[in-house]
Amino acid sequence: MSSQETAPSPSLETKSSEATLASDADSVSVASPDLADFERLQRRLIVSTLLVSAIAVPATALIYDLHIASSLLVGGLAGAFYLRLLARSVGKLGNGSKKVGKLQLLVPVVLVMAGARLPQLELLPALLGFLLYKPAVIFQALTDR
Secondary structure, three states: OOHHHHOOOHHHHHHHHHHHHHHHHHHHHHHHHHHHHHHHHHHHHHHHHHHHHHHHHHHHHHHOOHHHHHHHHHHHHHHHHHHHHHHHHHHOOOOOOOOOOOHHHHHHHHHHHHHHHOOOOOHHHHHHHHOOHHHHHHHHHHHOO
């Protein structure tokens, strides 16, 4: 037997792999604009949450005191972290996952437990800070129209 008879034709392998790459590129290009829009929305929501927190914390420090403002800041950061975990969980939905994960639900639970156990953290301002992501979501919904 000669080596030409047993070796597969390289042109057939190359053509089939090129077709596979082309079909993969087509499926990526279809999903890519939606994915890019989703990632932009994620960034905008997190940045707006941090901006709302950056406005609310100094205002709280001026009206009340630094202790309450620091609790509000911790809550605002927890809200931004919650939003990031939720966005990551929603982003995984198309990749074989059929439901949203529950990890982000631990963020408010840990915040309440920390507020109950740590004397440096006021519970009500921390919870209000956590909810600062809501005005950012409403603002984004109004500006996307």
